[in-house]
Amino acid sequence: MRHRRRLGGPVTLELAAHQRCLDAGRLKVRTRLMPTVAGLHSVRGTDDDGIDLGLDLGLTTGLGDDHLRIGAMKIWLDGSLIARTAAMTQDYACRCNPDHPAGYLQDDADTMRRQILAAIAGGWDIAAHAIGDAAVDFALDVFEEAASSGTQTGRRPRHRIEHAGITSDSQITRMARLDVTPVPQMRFLREFGDDMATSMGPERAKLLYRHKSFLDAGLRVPGSSDRPVAEGAPLLAMATMQDRLSESGVVLGPDERVDAVTALRAYTVDAAWIARDEDRRGALTPGRLADLVVLDTDISRAAPEDVAATTVLATVLDGLATHDTGIGLPVAPPPA
Ligand SMILES: [Zn+2]
Known part of the structure; x- marks a missing residue:
């Protein structure tokens, strides 16, 4: 089994100052990030096996x-x-x-x-x-x-x-x-x-x-x-x-x-x-997997139409960005 990167504590990310959604360039993970799976x-099974x-x-x-x-x-x-x-x-x-x-x-x-x-x-x-x-x-x-x-x-x-x-x-x-x-x-x-x-x-x-x-x-x-x-x-x-x-x-x-x-x-x-x-x-707590997404809206407080219109700014897997619209997170190498 592959070793997976886990979150350490405290969990915060430094973010580029130009990000439009962020306050003072720093984001509290607890309210703005969420993992998805x-x-x-x-x-x-094979056709010959039927239900296995x-x-x-x-x-x-x-x-x-x-x-x-x-x-x-x-x-x-x-x-x-x-x-x-x-x-x-x-x-x-x-x-x-x-x-x-x-x-x-x-x-x-x-x-x-x-x-x-x-x-x-x-x-x-x-x-x-x-x-x-x-x-x-x-x-x-x-x-x-x-x-x-x-x-x-x-x-x-x-x-x-x-x-x-x-x-x-x-x-x-x-x-x-x-x-x-x-x-x-x-x-x-x-x-x-x-x-x-x-x-x-x-x-x-x-x-x-x-x-x-x-x-x-x-x-x-x-x-x-x-x-x-x-x-x-x-x-x-x-x-x-x-x-x-x-x-x-x-x-x-x-x-x-x-x-x-x-x-x-x-x-x-x-x-x-x-x-x-x-x-x-x-949940984003120390010890859990370092998999998460960064959103441009605090969806714990948003109206339904704003939740639906929320943009995913970045996706993080194993602590590295697999999708990043410009936050500047460490990037995962392309698949071999
Ligand atoms: Zn079904």
Whole structure:
């Protein structure tokens, strides 16, 4: 494994005096810099192998190093709201999928159940792709079965419901009880929210990609994009966490809006936690990796439109700039 540069303390950067955003040429890391990481990439097996859980290889969540590491195992349980294939407890309001008016599960329910239980027994954290509320119920049933049957052994799991597109209050309570983390993609509200609201109808539209209700139940809400389905830029998603504005200007679920600091926490502290990276990333403190970005706006205080318009002035990996618009940071050598 490669040695990674870590932050020493105190963490401050000397910056060129001409930087327009800076006060007196010196920047406090705590308020103006943030690390980012892209997680949950696909790891494909060969076509001949089918689904390979890797149980006999020691291949499981956590294997790798600080540049490339295996995260949770994603298992698809249902489809999407965009295609009206997410598995719902009630029919879609739009009546636009006559063959499957309430969507459907991706595979035979018992096959998926056994896959998840086998992966949990092998030490994996599970990212259960569940968008419709029926798929969320299914995922929680299996997680509960694993917890109560002794299938889970060793370290405490960090299972997640990937997307959690439609969730009821009782499902949120159950997630909190089972210690299962929702990972919703708030940028969907801007890019697809109008269409999703139409397919759900006005009552259920309030339950789309909830945020504050998760937090109020004591759950973490890690920031996530589902790139390339939606824009991957964290700043755009953080803006949507605050305003929840659809493309047509409708606020989808106004009670689910959160403030700027909460949005920042989602994409830093809580995103690092769900990836088991909290001792390496998520906050700029001595001992964590020297990976960060420099922004031209204090996004912990900015209005959503200013967060979305924020410019990344520099990106730092291992303490060296991989992108620098003129700050003058030490530069990383070009890739060999
Ligand atoms: Zn997914």
